Structures are given as C-alpha cells and as structure tokens.
Amino acid sequence: MANPYAGEVALVIDDQRHVMRLTLGALAELEGALQAGTLVDLVQRFETATFSTRDVLALIVAGLRGGGWQGAAADLMSARIEGGAIGAARAAAELLARAFALPGEAS
Template sequence: VAVVERFESQRFSTRDVLALIVAGLRGGGWQGQALDLLRVEIGGGPVEAARAAAELLARAFSLPGEPPDQVRGGP
C-alpha cells in the first residue's frame, strides 16, 4: 500500500495524515467530513497528528491482540 510506504520512508503528506485521522474517527462512529478538521487544533501540533496517524495505520494492519509496536518493528 502506497501510504504505508510513505510512512515507512517518512515521506508522508499532510493529506495522508488527515485521511488516516478521518478514517480512525469514522471507525469510532464520527460522522463528520475531512473539512470539519481543517481548523481543529491538535494538542502536540503536526508532530502529534503524524504520530497518531502512524499509530492508526499500524493498528489497521495488526492482527487482533497483537501490540501495534510489533507491526512497526518496535521492541
């Protein structure tokens, strides 16, 4: 998947981060649109938004019960 490759190589875009956050929120039942998030302040700023997007991506590709850090190659 291209977005995974971009995150692995740290060449992801703001659009990638926004798309992943929207997908995660919708998975939790949110019914908003990406436009609703354009002016939202995220604690920790863009770095935290990117970290959250990476976490959502890792969780999307993990097996049930598998810690997400194992998906990312963590300890």
C-alpha cells in the same frame, strides 16, 4: 480509553477526546480518499517518512469515522489537535500500524 488490541488510537481535538479505529468501511473510505496509490503505498510512505499532510488528514478522518464520528475533513481544517501536526502524524502512523498488526504484535 482506547483499546490498542482493537486497533484503537485516542486523539484529542479541540479539547475533546476521540477514539479512532480503521474499520473495513473506514479503510475503504480511506482508499477512496487517497490522491494516489493504494493502502500499501500509504503504509510505505509512513514507513519511509515520505507521507504528506494530506495522508495524515485522510487517515485521521477515516479513523475518526471508524470510531463513529460523523464529521468531514473540512471540520478539521481549523481544529486544534493535541500535539499539533507532529501529534496528528504520530496518531495517524499508530492508527495505520495497529490496523495491520496481529494481536500481540507491537505497533
């Protein structure tokens, strides 16, 4: 079970449940993977619904890696994500919100 108080979000990929978390290392990897801008820019894109599929993929990969996954973005190119593209975008947005929420704040 994912622990929202620890910033965790669950995502089912190819019928296997994964727990994602944006650790400091995962955030650094995410920042390096961003095509343009900073993490603040990424948050703003999600807040204004102007994010790209590249943003969603980068967040999912960083969250999976923070949760201990050893894969790469290429491993997800043909993967079945529960909820499809919308489910992936929702999980990415929730992951980003939980990474920057104080304990007890709603995400």
